[in-house]
Amino acid sequence: MVKVFIVEDDPLMSRMYQKIFTFEKYEVDMAGDGEEALAKIPASKPTIILLDVMMPKMNGLQVLEKLKADLATKNIPVVMLTNLAGQQDAETALSKGAVKYIVKSEHEPKEIADMVKEIIAGYTRDEIPTAA
């Protein structure tokens, strides 16, 4: 089963994403901040990670760097979740190995699920992650 790992500090958002991916028949794992995410991800072994940029303790960019530096996690595709103001950081994230960024407010949950589906389809087709 495909597992989506959502890193999001705002429970309103994380619950919403949890719901849509559950509705879409994905296995969902979650973390409320960067440190928690880094702790959980190696064990969780998700297919894809949705990573919020602005978070307490450790922000998304720092988490991304750690993930890409770790051999165990470096091949997991990462999609950045951001708000409009974080667009700049999100673009930086692309250069650091994220495959895509999504401005949260601009997409319905269903659209996000579709985007994730497309990415996973691409990865499963090629079997080779292109990130980094």
Added chain:
Amino acid sequence: MNFQARSLVRVVNWSALVSVIYLAFRFIQRATPSSFHFQMTWLVYVYIAGAAIIAAFFIPLRKVGVRNRVTFWVAIYMFFAFLLEVGGAFRTASADAHTYIFWYYFFESVYLLISPIFLVLVLTYTDRQDLLYRPLTWLAIFGSLFFILPIAGSTDLLGDPAHAARHSFGYASTAPPGSANFGLWLWSVVILLVGIILLLNHYKEAKKISSKRKQARLFLLANVIPVAVGFIASAILPIWKIEVPIDPLLALTQVTLISYAIYRYRLFGIDPTALSGTILETVNESVITINTNNEVEYLNMAAQRLLHVSQSGAKGRRINSLFDDVTSAAILAKIEAPQMNSDAEELISEIHGKRLPISLAVSHITLKGITEGYVLVLRDVSKEHAQKHDIERQVALRTSELNHEHARLQAAIDSLDVGLMMTFKDRSMVSYNNRLPKILGLPSAALKSLTLESVQQYLQASQFNLKREITACQNSGKPFEVRDVAYGKQVLRIFGAPISLGNGMIIGTVVLIDDITEATVVERSKDEFFSIASHELRTPLTSIKGNTSMILDYYKDVLKDKALKEMIDDVHESSVRLINIVNDFLDVSRLEQSKISFVYEPVSLESVIEGVAYEMKAVISEKKVYLKVDKPTLDRLPKVWADKNRLKQVVYNLIGNALKFTEEGGITLTAELSDNNMVRVSVIDTGRGMSEDSQKLLFHKFQQASSSLLTRDTTRGTGLGLYISKMIVENMGGAISLVKSVEGVGTTFAFTVPIVTPHQLKATPGAPLSIHTDPKTGLTITKEREK
């Protein structure tokens, strides 16, 4: 010259006159009928001819028509020369000794007088009359006569007349040959030699005026010839007992030469006094000369006009009878003043009942140190006074105007809420208003001599080089403005402009320094509030939107109740609209703060427009309007230099707007090359159009093209779309405008965007970062409606 000397001269003059009268009286006494016993010889005729010729010379003398001292003395001299000729004629014609002796006396008397007369003439001619007033001159003349005559001894005039008669009538003379006339002759020679010396001096002085010189030369000749010839005839020839009666010829020669000199050169007219007299007549100043008795001698025309008197009416009157007491006192004070020329003094004089301001100057006329009279120069200065008064009034007026102007300016700049400073090219000191030192916190000690240098020192801490800005401003003539200059805890805005004269010359600068600390804080917190509020709003809104959309998607079977579904729909619709509003606000705020960085790259307009058209397809078909894109033209256009997503946002906005107001017909998109290497994109709709009033409000912040706040169409969004589009287009170096709008017919908007230059194309290394961006991120209202 003192009083005693003058009296002595008078005594000598009078005694000379008395002696002449006495001699004449003696002649008349002696002139008995027996004195006229003549016999004619040829020599008599020579004398008579000489007398006639001399008499004839009076005619040219008269013709010259100049009457002055020189011509007077020439006339006197000529008369005596005439008498000499006559005396000579009678003496020569005497038939007996008695007659001879009488005429001998007569002749010798005239001869005795003619030399001094000639000397006086020369003195007058050479303008050395002053010598006549010297007792020494007369003493020399007569003294030498008395000294010489005894040497002449037994001869002539003072000798025995009988002896003289014997000499002529065959009596043997005891005197040696040639001594007969020698003494008298020697005396006259001495006198004539004095004349020669005078004339020689005069001749040298007259060098500048050639005709005067020539005349003087003739005079000199007239003096030298009698001396030289007389010396030969009277002193040398008698040694060989040759007696030539040359006297009549010599007198004749003298008279002829002098008459010729006068007639030929007429230069006695250029008597300096006479000449200055003519000048005096024409000057505007009143000139009055008075003698030492304070009696008027002369008034020029101006003086006659001023005093309303004629020359003849005033001559001889005492000066104080012509003026009022004040003026007379002033004149007398100046006359008695020791200095010869006093400075002009202004006083108010009452002349014929009129009070006039006059200026008065007095000079002493002196002749060789003796004051002979005074020259008064008076000038009516009432006109000058009036002018001066007028000028003074004007100056006072202008000064007062200037003071007012200065006060107004000072008040104006002091009342300014900003610090004002003026610098000047020609000095280091600056002018400033009250506010400046307060803003900059300058200590009062520094204010006494505030220079640009010292102001710069205070600003040093802020890393702002005011001096450099001012120099640049003065050189370029362009104003400068620097915002956000950190000055300690303050934030300053500094504005400078050149002070230029009408001709473009720049004389300094005006610098305005504004403390914008508070404004900056307020603005910053406003922006922050705006930004934070927008962000914070978005998360809950996203949650509302996402959850409602999920309810609508995944709980369709639960939402059997139509009213419930409608309510969920409306909640979703509201959240969408709210997010759009927040998005617009955020866009505006970030564009205004320049927080959006534009990612430039060569962009194909075709792909942008096609992309937008594709995404809007659904909405457009729903509304039953058409969207035409001029694809062949788009294909041919070159790429533009722009931020692709922002460009898309503009196209979205324009099409979205057009769509909003179009119910029938449709929207046409065209693109063409325009001037200045630009591509011009036009969005033409067949919508309802706008009134002229509405058109004016376009492109302004928060201005929906609607006439009133109450009637604005709230379903149409914030009205920020065009404002945002304008900022984006201008940021990319283009322009956006309403081409035309006719109510009921349609509206055309157009914007331009620059064509990519070869240089930019080269500078773009491969694919820019934004190539990864999902085209859908440039979200707009229309897109949201797709759902």
